[in-house]
Amino acid sequence: xxxxxxxxxxxxxxxxxxxxxxxxxxxxxxxxxxxxxxxxxxxxxxxxxxxxxxxxxxxxxxxxxxxxxxxxxxxxxxxxxxxxxxxxxxxxxxxxxxxxxxxxxxxxxxxxxxxxxxxxxxxxxxxxxxxxxxxxxxxxxxxxxxxxxxxxxxxxxxxxxxxxxxxxxxxxxxxxxxxxxxxxxxxxxxxxxxxxxxxxxxxxxxxxxxxxxxxxxxxxxxxxxxxxxxxxxxxxxxxxxxxxxxxxxxxxxxxxxxxxxxxxxxxxxxxxxxxxxxxxxxxxxxxxxxxxxxxxxxxxxxxxxxxxxxxxxxxxxxxxxxxxxxxxxxxxxxxxxxxxxxxxxxxxxxxxxxxxxxxxxxxxxxxxxxxxxxxxxxxxxxxxxxxxxxxxxxxxxxxxxxxxxxxxxxxxxxxxxx
Numbered sequence: 001x002x003x004x005x006x007x008x009x010x011x012x013x014x015x016x017x018x019x020x021x022x023x024x025x026x027x028x029x030x031x032x033x034x035x036x037x038x039x040x041x042x043x044x045x046x047x048x049x050x051x052x053x054x055x056x057x058x059x060x061x062x063x064x065x066x067x068x069x070x071x072x073x074x075x076x077x078x079x080x081x082x083x084x085x086x087x088x089x090x091x092x093x094x095x096x097x098x099x100x101x102x103x104x105x106x107x108x109x110x111x112x113x114x115x116x117x118x119x120x121x122x123x124x125x126x127x128x129x130x131x132x133x134x135x136x137x138x139x140x141x142x143x144x145x146x147x148x149x150x151x152x153x154x155x156x157x158x159x160x161x162x163x164x165x166x167x168x169x170x171x172x173x174x175x176x177x178x179x180x181x182x183x184x185x186x187x188x189x190x191x192x193x194x195x196x197x198x199x200x201x202x203x204x205x206x207x208x209x210x211x212x213x214x215x216x217x218x219x220x221x222x223x224x225x226x227x228x229x230x231x232x233x234x235x236x237x238x239x240x241x242x243x244x245x246x247x248x249x250x251x252x253x254x255x256x257x258x259x260x261x262x263x264x265x266x267x268x269x270x271x272x273x274x275x276x277x278x279x280x281x282x283x284x285x286x287x288x289x290x291x292x293x294x295x296x297x298x299x300x301x302x303x304x305x306x307x308x309x310x311x312x313x314x315x316x317x318x319x320x321x322x323x324x325x326x327x328x329x330x331x332x333x334x335x336x337x338x339x340x341x342x343x344x345x346x347x348x349x350x351x352x353x354x355x356x357x358x359x360x361x362x363x364x365x366x367x368x369x370x371x372x373x374x375x376x377x378x379x380x381x382x383x384x385x386x387x388x389x390x391x392x393x394x395x396x397x398x399x400x401x402x403x404x405x406x407x408x409x410x411x412x413x414x415x416x417x418x
Contacts, residue, residue, distance in 0.1 A: 013203055015019035083142075085110055085124070086154045088178035089407040097142060104138035104384070110155060115402040118172040118358070120385040120392055123158035126151035129295050132344050138384035156254070159359050159389070160270025162290050164260035168397050170253045171404050177206070177256050180263050189231050189268050190299075196236060200228035201243035206255035207408055210248045211241075226408065252406065267301070272356075274349045276320070277339040286320070286338060290360045290389075293322060307361050315350040317343055351381060363390050 081105055083097040095109045103124070111119045129149050135158065137145060157179040167173050181203065183189035184196075191199065204223065208216070216222040220234075220241035228240060236274040247255065263269060271294060278284050284302075287294035292310065295303035305322055310335060312323040323335045340346040348353040356364065365383055387395065 018251060052285070084152045085224070086152060087114065087177050088182070091407070099143060101142050102138065103140060103142055103145065104137040106142055106153075107136065107138065110153075114155075114171075114175075115404065116171060116175065117397055118167060118392065119398070120387050121157055121159050121167075121172070122155060122175070124153045125156055126153050128344075130342075130344060134348070135355075143285060159356065160290065161389070162264065164264060165257060166393055168395075170256070170401050173253070173256050173260060174404065174406070177203075177259055180260070180269075185227060185230055188273070189263070189266055191229070191266060193236065193239075195262065195266070196229045196232070197239035197243060200236070200240040201247060202255045202259040202262070203228060204244040205247040205250050206241060206252040206259070207406060208244075209252075210250075211245045272343065272352055273375060274352075275341065276349075279337060284338070286348070288303060288356050290356065293353060293363055307357055310357075313350060313353050313357075315346040318346050320346050320349050354381060355383045355385075358388065359385065360389050362388050364388055371389055 081099075082094040083098050085095055086095045087093060093110070093113060095106065095113065096104055098139075105286070107119070107124050110124065111117075111122075116122065118331070125133055126136065126146070128134050128151075129147070134145070136142065136153065146171060157176060161167060161176070164173060164176060167176070174275055180189060184191060184199070200223075204211075207226075208222070220237045223237045223240055229236060250258070268287075271289045273296075274286045274288070276286050282297065285296040287296060292304060292306040293313075294301055294305075305324065309325055309327075310322060311325050312321075315323045318340050320338045320340055321335055322338075323333060326333055340349060362383075365385060
């Protein structure tokens with residue numbers, strides 16, 4: 001394995017993990033006034049039927065018509081396209097997207113639309129023409145990232161906070177709840193029966209309010225149209241109903257917080273999973289989280305590399321590498337390699353690992369480097385958020401909690417009603 005790593009480890013884009021640390025206005029009116037025809041520059045002829053006079057009149061009319069057309073063109077508004085955004089409550093919004101917009105400009109408009117201030121935990125992603133999930137880069141132009149495809153953008157949580165109670169606003173916690181409900185329904189966040197019931201009861205309390213027989217009846221039928229788990233039966237709904245009755249008096253924001261405090265304890269909370277193979281071509285999953293890089297086989301965690309233990313992460317072609325610091329019993333550094341399905345998959349894993357390390361480990365984001373005069377042979381990719389996790393915990397938002405509308409959980413599909 002050491003020879004294999006050394007043979008392909010030359011010139012690999014990498015991240016050293018050792019250190020912790022307007023467009024000018026265009027004055028249309030002024031331009032048009034400078035182009036206006038000046039009658040004083042044309043001498044008035046004495047004989048009306050003179051050929052020169054007729055020519056002059058025709059020329060004047062032509063120029064006036066030309067100037068009129070120019071003014072009409074200049075006064076037309078710049079055409080703007082719309083970006084289709086799917087929010088975490090599954091509603092669709094269309095947001096203005098200009099040709100020269102960067103990812104940060106579009107993302108800021110989306111956050112302003114839903115009044116989300118704690119932006120750095122979230123991001124926009126889209127599916128490229130090879131069916132890969134890509135996170136929108138804040139520093140680059142949106143158009144250059146889409147490469148000609150008409151993408152749909154999805155607002156999602158990118159960095160899951162280890163302590164949701166430290167989030168400053170109710171709307172941020174609500175958006176995180178929406179993401180976790182999606183994760184549960186998709187199977188990304190597996191739970192036990194007991195946990196499904198507990199989390200479902202807090203969802204019911206947050207969305208339906210206090211249970212009462214007059215509003216909801218004496219059975220759990222009022223829950224049948226709501227989806228709390230990938231597969232649910234009457235036994236689960238009965239348990240959710242029983243626990244929902246006990247939450248009487250909890251306001252929605254308190255129910256959200258209880259939901260999050262229980263969800264954060266789940267083993268797969270906040271883990272970004274990527275399919276791969278080890279050096280023996282055994283299928284595994286590589287997870288990236290706030291604490292480091294995790295290795296899974298058959299849904300069981302078999303290894304964990306905490307960020308402080310990792311010296312360097314890199315990729316080349318389809319391969320992803322983790323270089324580890326020497327342990328107490330080792331004298332030398334070691335490197336472990338994994339094979340991803342494609343080059344793009346390896347690069348995507350490397351990028352999300354770089355960003356997780358920067359967000360959760362650095363005190364502040366790295367400064368944007370100036371473009372070098374000479375070409376570079378290693379990647380300049382970096383975390384492009386405004387703040388790191390360390391900084392978000394020190395910020396104080398100077399505004400009252402914004403009001404927002406809650407949406408009901410996903411309705412049961414017909415297949416689940418059978």
